[in-house]
Amino acid sequence: MLLFKNKIFLLLAAMALLMGSCASDDDTPGPDPGPGTGGDISDQVSQYEARAFDGVKRAGVFYEIYVRSFADSDGNGIGDLKGVTAKLDYLDDLGVGGIWLMPVYKCNSEHGYDVIDYMTVNPDYGTNADLEELITQAHRRNIRVILDFVPNHMSDRSTWFTEACKSVDNSHRGFFHFETAEKASSWLGWYPVKSGTTSYYYQGAFDRSMPDLNYGPAATCQASATFRAVTDAAKFWIDKGVDGFRLDAVKHVYDSETSDENPTFLKKFYDNVNSYFQGKSVLGDPNVYMVGECWMGTEQMAPYYRGIPALFDFTAWADRLLYAIQHSHAKWFPKDMIEEREIFARYRADFIQATKLSNHDEVRARTSLGGTLAESLERAKMAAAVLLTSVGSPYIYYGEEIGMIGDKTQSGGDRNVREPMLWAPKAEDSFRTSWIPSANSYDINVGNVATQAKDVRSLYNVYRKFLRLRNTYPALATGTISLPENFDDTKSDNKQVMAFYRTEGSEKLLVLHNVSPAQSTYTINHAIDRPVADMNKVTVTTKSPTEHVVTMPAYSSIIIQL
DSSP states (O other), rough: OOSOHHOOOOOEEEHHHHHHHHSTTTOOOOOOOOOTTOOOOGGGGGGSSSOOOOOOOOOOOOEEHHHHHHHSSSSSSOOOOHHHHHHHHHHHTOOOOEEEOOEEEEESSOOSEEEEEEEEEEEETTOHHHHHHHHHHHHHOEEEEEEOOOBBBBBBSSHHHHHHTTTTTTTTGGGGGGGEEEHHHTTTTOOOOEETTTEEEEEEETTTTOOBBBSSSSGGHHHHHHHHHHHHHHHHTTTTTTOEEESSSSSSSSOOSSSHHHHHHHHHHHHHHHHHTTTTTTTSSOOOOOEEEOSSSSSHHHHGGGOOOOOOHHIIIIIIIIHHHHTOOOOHHHHHHHHHHHHTTTTOTTTTTEEHHHHHHHHOOOHOOOOSSHHHHHHHHHHEEEEEEHHSSEEEETTTTTTTOTTTTTTTGGGGGGGOOOSSGGGGOOTTSSSSSSSSSOTTTTHHHHHHHHHHHHHHHHHHHHHHHHOOHHHHOOOOEEEEEEETTTOTTTTEEEEEEEEETTTTEEEEEEEESEEEEEEOOOOEEEEEESOOOOOOEEETTTTEEEEEEEEEEEEEEO
């Protein structure tokens, strides 16, 4: 069911939110820690005491930011780079180890993927100097910065393209795909343009305003002027301190998604940029970080690991975790993740599985999870707990930590999932952007950072708590995943509970999640040390040194040290 589809439901939702999810257990607001001040109210999410956090953000969790909607520093209604800089303390306190900035370059759209100039910051967002200051301040907080980078296409208003269109012998002609009108006039994704008095067609697979770049044959792409120009742009930002890049639409650089052309191009691109990166990392990283968007199934995506070290795993959310929570069908999720990783390892031993819930191109996670207002909130907490305890390298989309909602398939499209971040009650929120009005997420139905920070039962405090746990325990941050000894693939009993081990060196944790709205029990048939964290009051009853009965209320989690 889609959330908040009419005003009546919105009012009912707000009443339920105020009565059911914005108060502490005794209906008395807790102390206000102030976002970014290191308050400890999120520790109250769990009744058990975890190991003290040593300040090392070993989990490396990334946070995706749409700058236009994130934080407005100058009151003009548009989010900007200085606004992001102003919120670095918030991100640091949340536990974030890296930020991914959606395109910040000069462009011709609100989304920014139609780049006019790779080396110039979008004036709406500020200046190159503003971005350099953001990078400097992020590094002081041990937060890495990666830029969205678009190797597949540019804007039709870029100098490269306007020059290329002037004549067939222009030095930029080879940067793009051109064909004669006789040959290409009936092809999908090809558009007419005149060079002098002669008509030609150029390729723009995404849109006529975004002509595709041409690197020549993949095997020799590094010899092309296009490759040199694009890698030079990446190196320009490395010189400014950038730690890496998120590569957009990597399966589209060459037309065939399944040939070896795209992985071949990516490897040459990565090797070239990484070679330049050596010795330049302010934070001491040995290699440039590069993660690709490759929206494909596991088997189809895996060969792309031959090209770059990290890829977003869309399947883990859309086909696995989302289904598990919606249908209380969680038992096999850890097994599926293990099998996915075995496939990835065939192509790259040191692969990075970039996990996530939603992003800027998808329906917001809480909306996808569905259910009533109260149930969607509990499901969103459950999704966060699984994301931050399971294997992989997690990403959080801005606003996900407060449960922002939005469905891009509805009227409004992408804007529904790129609305203004809610920092404080609207009357007090000097950083709230207003370039578009919020049509889905409001103080009244979602809340905001300031109000949720005071509420021990809020989604924000679940994110903060589980980020702290992942940063504290190496087993959660970088450990392996394995199944309990009593896992039986053939039985569907207790299918609402997922159980898995996370292990790093001598540290071993058992993680249990009950993703259903009903109470469940789980029996541990081996020795344990102690519980270190839980969500929603999980109890452990010891029958003997090797028998422990775990009683798990609805939508609950527990982490047990072995």
